[in-house]
Amino acid sequence: MKKINSILQEVLQKASPPKQELASIKELVDDFLIKLTKRIKALNIKAEVFVGGSFAKGTVIKKDPHDIDVFLRFEKHENLSETTEKILKNFKNVEKIHGSRDYFRIKLKENAYLELVPVKKINNPKQAENITDLSYSHVKYIKSRIKNQKIINDIRIAKAFCYANNCYGAESYIRGFSGYALELLVYHYKGFVKFLKAMVKVKPDTKLIIDIEKFYKNKRDIMIDINTSKLESPVILIDPTYKQRNTLAALTQETFEKFQKQAIKFLKSPSLNAFEIRKTDLEKIKKEAKAKSHEFILLEADTDKQPGDIAGSKLLKFYRHLEEEIKPFFDIKNKGFNYNKEKTARCFFVVKSKGEIIVNGPKAEDKENVLRFRKKHKNIFTSKKKIYAREKIKGNLKDFIENWKSKNKQKIIGMSVIKLERVG
Numbered sequence: 001m002k003k004i005n006s007i008l009q010e011v012l013q014k015a016s017p018p019k020q021e022l023a024s025i026k027e028l029v030d031d032f033l034i035k036l037t038k039r040i041k042a043l044n045i046k047a048e049v050f051v052g053g054s055f056a057k058g059t060v061i062k063k064d065p066h067d068i069d070v071f072l073r074f075e076k077h078e079n080l081s082e083t084t085e086k087i088l089k090n091f092k093n094v095e096k097i098h099g100s101r102d103y104f105r106i107k108l109k110e111n112a113y114l115e116l117v118p119v120k121k122i123n124n125p126k127q128a129e130n131i132t133d134l135s136y137s138h139v140k141y142i143k144s145r146i147k148n149q150k151i152i153n154d155i156r157i158a159k160a161f162c163y164a165n166n167c168y169g170a171e172s173y174i175r176g177f178s179g180y181a182l183e184l185l186v187y188h189y190k191g192f193v194k195f196l197k198a199m200v201k202v203k204p205d206t207k208l209i210i211d212i213e214k215f216y217k218n219k220r221d222i223m224i225d226i227n228t229s230k231l232e233s234p235v236i237l238i239d240p241t242y243k244q245r246n247t248l249a250a251l252t253q254e255t256f257e258k259f260q261k262q263a264i265k266f267l268k269s270p271s272l273n274a275f276e277i278r279k280t281d282l283e284k285i286k287k288e289a290k291a292k293s294h295e296f297i298l299l300e301a302d303t304d305k306q307p308g309d310i311a312g313s314k315l316l317k318f319y320r321h322l323e324e325e326i327k328p329f330f331d332i333k334n335k336g337f338n339y340n341k342e343k344t345a346r347c348f349f350v351v352k353s354k355g356e357i358i359v360n361g362p363k364a365e366d367k368e369n370v371l372r373f374r375k376k377h378k379n380i381f382t383s384k385k386k387i388y389a390r391e392k393i394k395g396n397l398k399d400f401i402e403n404w405k406s407k408n409k410q411k412i413i414g415m416s417v418i419k420l421e422r423v424g
Helices: 002-015 019-042 053-057 080-087 131-145 149-164 179-189 192-200 219-225 253-268 282-291 309-326 367-376 397-407 409-414
Strands: 047-051 066-074 094-097 103-109 112-120 208-210 235-239 242-246 295-303 330-339 344-353 356-363 379-383 386-392 417-422
Touching: 002 149, 002 192, 019 047, 019 053, 019 066, 019 080, 019 103, 019 112, 047 053, 053 066, 053 131, 053 179, 066 080, 066 131, 080 103, 080 112, 112 131, 131 179, 131 242, 149 179, 149 192, 149 253, 179 192, 179 208, 179 235, 192 253, 282 295, 282 330, 282 344, 295 309, 295 397, 309 330, 309 344, 309 397, 309 417, 344 397, 356 367, 367 386, 397 409, 397 417, 409 417
Parallel strands: 066 112, 208 235
Antiparallel strands: 047 066, 094 103, 103 112, 235 242, 295 344, 295 417, 330 344, 356 386, 379 386
């Protein structure tokens, strides 16, 4: 435990942004808010401004760039994005981000952006049309519950751990732990290490249910009250500000298992490496593939969609589709996907050819279709009154990708991918 505490102290120092940097960002944010408030009053719009996210809750970690969440709470609930755009008309460095409700990204300086999000001012969480409408309640809850500096420090450590291991964020190309969920979990388990120990105990065939405010009497009531589609995550964390919401609904089994693997590794052998962003060593993977007579290929895909969650999710979906197209012909030994947060992603595959595939044919009694099948295929055999054909796989993965691209041009465009090329 002494070793862990020593490591966590060092992690905290590395993960916490310098006070001078935070002060500089705060000054820029305050200056922006003064101008924003004046503009709102000049337009006679009834809206409150509040800072949310990690900056408001004191749990911010060192990231590049910093995103500061600022919310506009409107009393009138119509045309929120349009009204916000009107308010920002004369502001510089503003970019509209499309989503379930459009919001705006404002560049404060090279490594700091302000995200201005229009939300409804609501009295009851059931009135929320968008998750961001609950943001005010989230900030209020965390600030009222978490006043212990050790817990705040441990939240920062938990965020740094998940960030380093690509499990931080509810975005659809990550499907991990949101900042709010990590704040709740560390608070609930009273520390980072206890949080890890609880998470590694969760088995793939079970669901861990956490109801901090004890809204429900039992698991059955939760399953009845919450939408089934929101209960698929391996951990269900009831939102303390809205009992019909699972805060971890975005968390997938795949991301959770990746998190568990790193958590187990850290608990068994504590190391600073667990908190360091590790780049995939493609040269090493390539050499290992060659040594085993496997084929390595590195692809780059571009999309025309807006950078962020939209572009990331489109590129991830395309990568997964391509993987499924490769599987019938090649055994995939290793694979990886990396989205650059803009409009490009890279993915790699290490494969071994299956040598041959079995093609399904018609039933043996279907004479007409059997004849057609025999004309197309040579190596025919019958099994359980059905016709099959063995076909040798010609060429390598590189050839397969080129042929697939040629045959599926419209499908690729339909998946919002404007370029796909081999880069290694």
